[in-house]
Amino acid sequence: MSEGVSSLExxxxxxxxxxxxxxELGKNALVNSLNSVNGAKTLVLDPSLAGPLxxxxxxxxxxxxxxxxxxxxxxxxxxxxxTNIVYLCRPNIKLIKTIADQVKRxxxxxxKHTFMLMLVPRTSTLVSRILEEEGVLGDITVSSFSLQxxxxxxxxxxxxxxxxxxxIWVDGDETAVYDSAQALITFQxxxxxxxxxxxxxxxxxxxxxxxxxxxxxxxxxxxPETLMAPSEKLDSLIILDRRVDMLTPLLTQLTYEGLIDELxxxxxxxxxxxxxxxxxxxxxGPSAPPSTAxxxxxxxxxxxxxxxxxxxxxxxxxDKLFAELRDLNFSSVGKRLNRTARELDEESKHGKLQAKxxxxxxxFVGKLGGLQSxxxxxxxxxxxxxxxxxxxxxxxxxxxxxxxxxxxPSAQITAIEDLMAQGADLQIVIRLLCLASLTxxxxxxxxLEGLKRDILQSYGYDxxxxxxxxxxxxxxxxxxxxxxxxxxxxxxxxxxxxxxxxKALRLVADDEAGNDDSPxxxxxxxxxxxxxxxxxxxxxxxxxxxxxxxxxxxxRKNGKSSNPSELQVxxxxxxxxxxxxxxxxxxxxxxxxxxxKGLRGNxxxxxxxxxxxxxxxxxxxxxxxxxxxxxxxxxxAALRWVGRQSRGxxxxxxxxxxxxxxxxxNSISGGSKGPPSKEATL
Amino acid sequence: xxxxxxxxxxxxxxKINAVKAAQKxxxxxxxxxxxxxxxDESVRLLTFQQQLEKDxxxxxxxxxxxxxATIHTCLVNGMTKKAEKVRSDFKVPDKRFWYIKLRALTTIxxxxxxxxx
Numbered sequence: 001m002s003e004g005v006s007s008l009e010x011x012x013x014x015x016x017x018x019x020x021x022x023x024e025l026g027k028n029a030l031v032n033s034l035n036s037v038n039g040a041k042t043l044v045l046d047p048s049l050a051g052p053l054x055x056x057x058x059x060x061x062x063x064x065x066x067x068x069x070x071x072x073x074x075x076x077x078x079x080x081x082x083t084n085i086v087y088l089c090r091p092n093i094k095l096i097k098t099i100a101d102q103v104k105r106x107x108x109x110x111x112k113h114t115f116m117l118m119l120v121p122r123t124s125t126l127v128s129r130i131l132e133e134e135g136v137l138g139d140i141t142v143s144s145f146s147l148q149x150x151x152x153x154x155x156x157x158x159x160x161x162x163x164x165x166x167x168i169w170v171d172g173d174e175t176a177v178y179d180s181a182q183a184l185i186t187f188q189x190x191x192x193x194x195x196x197x198x199x200x201x202x203x204x205x206x207x208x209x210x211x212x213x214x215x216x217x218x219x220x221x222x223x224p225e226t227l228m229a230p231s232e233k234l235d236s237l238i239i240l241d242r243r244v245d246m247l248t249p250l251l252t253q254l255t256y257e258g259l260i261d262e263l264x265x266x267x268x269x270x271x272x273x274x275x276x277x278x279x280x281x282x283x284x285g286p287s288a289p290p291s292t293a294x295x296x297x298x299x300x301x302x303x304x305x306x307x308x309x310x311x312x313x314x315x316x317x318x319d320k321l322f323a324e325l326r327d328l329n330f331s332s333v334g335k336r337l338n339r340t341a342r343e344l345d346e347e348s349k350h351g352k353l354q355a356k357x358x359x360x361x362x363x364f365v366g367k368l369g370g371l372q373s374x375x376x377x378x379x380x381x382x383x384x385x386x387x388x389x390x391x392x393x394x395x396x397x398x399x400x401x402x403x404x405x406x407x408x409p410s411a412q413i414t415a416i417e418d419l420m421a422q423g424a425d426l427q428i429v430i431r432l433l434c435l436a437s438l439t440x441x442x443x444x445x446x447x448l449e450g451l452k453r454d455i456l457q458s459y460g461y462d463x464x465x466x467x468x469x470x471x472x473x474x475x476x477x478x479x480x481x482x483x484x485x486x487x488x489x490x491x492x493x494x495x496x497x498x499x500x501x502x503k504a505l506r507l508v509a510d511d512e513a514g515n516d517d518s519p520x521x522x523x524x525x526x527x528x529x530x531x532x533x534x535x536x537x538x539x540x541x542x543x544x545x546x547x548x549x550x551x552x553x554x555x556r557k558n559g560k561s562s563n564p565s566e567l568q569v570x571x572x573x574x575x576x577x578x579x580x581x582x583x584x585x586x587x588x589x590x591x592x593x594x595x596x597k598g599l600r601g602n603x604x605x606x607x608x609x610x611x612x613x614x615x616x617x618x619x620x621x622x623x624x625x626x627x628x629x630x631x632x633x634x635x636x637a638a639l640r641w642v643g644r645q646s647r648g649x650x651x652x653x654x655x656x657x658x659x660x661x662x663x664x665x666n667s668i669s670g671g672s673k674g675p676p677s678k679e680a681t682l
Numbered sequence: 683x684x685x686x687x688x689x690x691x692x693x694x695x696x697k698i699n700a701v702k703a704a705q706k707x708x709x710x711x712x713x714x715x716x717x718x719x720x721x722d723e724s725v726r727l728l729t730f731q732q733q734l735e736k737d738x739x740x741x742x743x744x745x746x747x748x749x750x751a752t753i754h755t756c757l758v759n760g761m762t763k764k765a766e767k768v769r770s771d772f773k774v775p776d777k778r779f780w781y782i783k784l785r786a787l788t789t790i791x792x793x794x795x796x797x798x799x
Binding site for chain 2: 420421422452453454456457458459464
């Protein structure tokens with residue numbers, strides 16, 4: 001990890017794609033739409049937008065542009081003092097009804113109010129129809145605020161639309177696909193055309209279709225130079241449809257950042273931690289004078305008593321230690337923390353004696369900052385460790401590993417039953433069940449019925465809709481085996497021939513050699529399983545890595561003394577799926593390979609020739625990987641690892657949102673967390 | 683399918699009716715035999731729970747709980763017979779029943795009962 005980060009920092013000229021433009025764009029759009037309303041205004045926010053907006057702006061900026069007060073958009077009356085009210089929300093029927101309700105109420109009060117509704121990311125006819133039905137369309141100005149790709153890290157951009165997965169595959173609602181297309185077109189306007197688009201999956205192919213169709217439209221009105229020719233910095237766009245690889249998000253993530261997301265939860269890069277963990281770290285330090293040390297001894301006690309949750313933003317740009325830790329397998333996090341602690345300790349001893357010049361002193365104080373983050377991460381790890389030691393966690397992990405290697409599937413089903421009988425989380429059970437169904441091409445009809453019955457009896461009959469949508473043809477996460485003839489053929493087509501795919505793409509590593517500080521294959525992220533999605537990316541961008549790790553692995557072991565950069569595989573130009581057509585054909589969904597030549601058409605040689613040229617010039621090119629339907633932190637970690645394996649190639653990860661298996665199950669089971677169930681006492 | 687969204691109602695009778703409606707809906711479709719059966723069970727459970735609450739004058743709240751949770755509550759409140767009835771009515775597998783019983787006995791610290799295993 002450190003390698004990747006430092007190389008980015010050392011050579012900014014090498015960092016091809018400047019993402020700050022994207023966040024500028026979002027910020028300006030917001031400011032402009034706010035300025036379009038004169039005077040002081042009240043901003044009413046859709047709670048699901050608060051996180052994404054927080055990544056773009058700060059409250060102070062909003063205040064600066066005349067926002068007087070901010071409210072959450074909730075049912076019930078709204079008390080406002082300003083005449084202008086700006087609503088900012090996603091086009092969601094329930095929210096719009098609430099708004100209509102509030103508008104009606106406020107207009108009755110005979111006070112003069114001006115209403116404005118800003119829809120993210122765009123308006124829809126449905127919304128205006130609802131407003132019309134409610135009879136308030138005349139009172140309200142509807143406009144849109146296009147919230148598009150937001151940079152989360154310097155190599156991750158996201159639409160932060162948490163419901164995208166559910167909308168596309170459960171509700172059959174394709175707006176998320178359209179929005180993704182819009183966002184990608186904006187991206188191309190800024191950075192140039194993707195010379196080549198590759199992808200896998202039905203929804204991915206619809207997205208590609210939209211991209212190629214919308215592009216000429218977008219460029220007729222005003223033609224930005226960038227849309228004319230293929231970009232020189234970007235070498236391709238790889239679109240992966242979440243449906244193609246359902247396995248990966250269902251597994252328990254084992255990288256540091258992934259585990260935090262699994263067990264504590266990360267929302268829009270913020271994680272909620274006990275505030276004691278955060279506050280303490282600011283006051284305590286080894287060189288703290290005795291007086292403050294006395295203070296700290298009393299302060300934590302008070303904080304602990306309250307134990308209020310506080311939000312902390314996890315980001316690698318300010319926290320160097322986190323940058324090192326986030327992609328490590330959790331088993332090696334402790335080791336790394338220990339090492340850093342020792343280094344800091346030595347340096348501080350050293351520093352006390354020698355810090356004489358001002359520069360040295362400043363250097364030393366800077367190190368103390370590192371200590372704070374060390375404290376934080378030690379604390380977080382301490383929180384996670386007991387959770388990973390629980391029986392259920394480990395048993396679930398064991399079942400996962402066994403299922404992946406197709407070891408005695410029926411025994412695994414029994415193990416799942418056991419977990420259920422012991423009152424494990426519904427979420428864990430469902431994830432394992434989906435996994436079992438996916439890897440075995442379905443579960444025997446009779447067993448499946450028994451399992452479903454068990455689930456309904458243990459977790460309540462109101463879980464039936466969840467089971468239904470999981471086995472619906474569009475998802476078919478849980479299917480009976482053999483598939484009854486009544487099912488549409490698409491279900492049969494969506495089966496993954498797991499064992500052959502596993503072999504062809506080397507998804508399960510035989511040895512766990514990668515499970516240490518210097519992993520040799522992406523399978524380290526799941527302690528032995530290489531995410532299918534990332535392997536697919538490798539199929540395009542790094543073919544050698546898919547076929548064997550022994551070549552590169554042995555090379556590394558033998559040649560550690562020689563120049564490491566020589567050992568790195570030279571990135572080869574993007575030449576499509578060549579070599580892996582068979583595997584791809586066996587996976588469900590369309591395979592996409594489109595070349596975009598730009599409108600000028602002076603590229604006689606075609607983009608692949610361009611790419612070759614680029615490699616010869618020893619320049620770094622960026623491959624954008626777009627996950628339609630979300631990706632996990634672990635997949636990001638794996639992709640970063642892949643990016644580090646080859647020179648001259650960088651990955652930029654774009655996604656509709658960052659997801660985890662739990663998030664998926666929750667969103668399918670109805671978005672809201674549901675009624676606080678009494679089973680919790682069980 | 684939107685019918686069972688209605689089954690999140692709080693009122694006891696309305697809830698039973700909503701589930702019944704869903705059951706009917708499922709039984710119309712031959713492919714949905716399993717779902718219809720499950721909804722049928724759900725209605726039975728709800729009526730059983732309603733009856734149970736009446737029996738104990740609403741001292742124990744079980745309405746709307748899952749089968750397992752119902753057994754658990756029954757056991758915790760010393761209604762072993764009721765628990766056994768739920769078990770046989772809904773064909774709860776032995777393995778699961780014993781786990782529930784184990785947990786229930788631990789919650790009420792009935793160590794004699796635990797010993798008797």
